[in-house]
Amino acid sequence: MKILIKNGYLVDPKANRNGLYDIIIDEGKVWEIGNNLEVSGGDIIDASGKYVLPGFVDAHCHLRDPGFEYKEDIESGTRSAAAGGFTSIACMPNTNPPADNEAVIKYILNKAKHEGVINVFPIGAISKGLKGEELSEIGELKFAGAVAISDDGRPVKSASLMKKAMLYASMFDITVISHCEDLELADEGVMNEGYYSTVMGLKGIPAAAEEVMVSRELILSEYTGTPVHIAHVSTELSVELIRNAKKRGVNVTAETCPHYFSLTDEACDGFNTLAKVNPPLRTKKDAAAIIEGLRDGTIDIIATDHAPHHLDEKNVEFNIAANGIVGFETALPLAVTYLVKPGHLTMEQLVHKLCVNPSKILGLSKGSIEVGQAADITIIDVNEVNTVNVAKFKSKSKNSPYDGFKLTGAVYYTIVNGKVVVREKVLL
């Protein structure tokens, strides 16, 4: 059946469209984009007063499948992502077994095909077993379907191994994503080092633990002449280092996550394990720098780093609580509330951060609504205010520090390959 999206305000910078358009979808693909379009007997979606955007692309999430299905699996994870407006997601390889070989990549792709409700693009491991010792079979990972490689969750400690990973990966044209953390400087810290870690008596992770490693990756990228993508940037100096490297012509891209521009380490006060995440929530100054980095283009992507954990892994002493925040279902409202509404980003810039840039950096033919392409479309309302209720999350896990927050922006429709997955805010 044909679908007609009528009277929506289309923002699609890649296709140079910014205005009122109708869209016809047929056989899973975009059929026609224009004005006053009609279909007979189709599914007509009235998008008046709403924005029609390319489906969101998440360059960084954890689906926990295989191995940790009690936290999340491909079915629940993709449903959660769809509820948040995502039509394509790239999942990190720190599963059990880790996605360091062709078989695990194929397992993820196969399971996503049968049980997933959106497009899943696995990320393979940089090193065998994520141990940071030997390169994984990067060529085979690529041919099995991995869109990037990363040891996310832990850094590649050896500069020499990282150099080899960059060189080897560039040969296969596969993106290297670096989790930047100097473990010795982090020194078993559990939150940002600063006033709040001091008054709670918790070991702090200095901003320098991230920045030292960001510097290393920038230098290695310049030295090898190969690209690198910096995951979850959280500090002011990281932003500044990346900004300077871009000016020098270094082939670097970067992402941040909604929690780094909407929360600070104050959220950990009272030993709130829901605000425990790695890299840790930083200071107001850092959050302001992250916003400036997004605004001026230093930071290319808003990724969720959706990191589901079971209640039992959070309802423990702060020191031993798991790191991570579930992110799919709050990403858009956080971006609208903290970036678009205060005027830091235009809708067009937001589409770059959520759709165009992640697609480009991961080499996906996504991020735009173009005739003949798969119809991945998200329809949102940017004025509706809702109170976050984690109990209603589609994710298996509820580890979010945003419960009870009043946020602006709601996902009304998520359409994946021409199929309506979310209709009028209801996940089907």
Next chain:
Amino acid sequence: MTLKSKDLLGLKDLTKEEISLILDTAKTMKYVLTTNNKKTPHLQGKSIITLFYENSTRTRLSFELASKYMSASAANISASGSSVAKGETLIDTGKTIDMMGSDVIIIRHPMSGAPHLLARNVKASVINAGDGMNEHPTQALLDMFTILEKKGSLQGLKIAILGDIYHSRVARSNIWGLTKMGAEVSIAGPSTLMPSGIEQTGVKVYNTVQEALIDADVVMGLRIQLERQKKGLFPTTREYSRFFGIDEKRLRLAKEDALVMHPGPVNRGVELSTFVMDGEQSVINEQVTNGVAVRMALLYLLTRRGSSENSN
């Protein structure tokens, strides 16, 4: 007047009035301690559990004696000899203790915030007997009580806290308590053991112990854990004592009648010279006695609070 919370988790959360109430009550308890018959009926019918995940001599014994002097039923749980060793979570252990009808659980734990987690999950009152690097509120209360006894007031006193501030829960509790009571707190120690942002609590941070000591009314040494040296936070105990130890010469920078305090146990010749530790200005032994009085006061106030609530 009574305490607002069912628990005593830290001095960060107490008001000046609540601290005064505890210190006033401790005066009465100290009197009881000095009589021939150290027994009061205040905690009759109450059960007090100490749940210690770390070794302790004085704090644990002090709580146990405080409970017994006031006629409570007291029992001890050590992490090594219990189901904790079998991997039970803190919340589950706490609930089990709760269901046996305990009124107060006194917890010491190597992780900051563990007493807070326990308190949220049990009906009993929880007293923090030291959590990680966070707080050791009863130690600070006994320190304040000791100063008050000697000096009459805390208002306007200059207190120097010296040593490993970073790892010290005693320092944190004292900073909260003393600044609330109007004292001026100066701190000094190796820069590798100085926590980030500590000046935002209202303390003055000095680069040398000499500067912090000038005109001090109270000099408080902190225990330096010898394993910190292995982590490279200071080169040797010899160098530590040379630059940060308190000897008779340095002590002369403080006021003539300055008190010398230490939460113990002392590394003799490292934080304090033997002369200073055993000298006339030292009140280290009185701190120990006062610890029992302060803990009696707290147990009294927390259990009294409970009974008035349950009386309907």
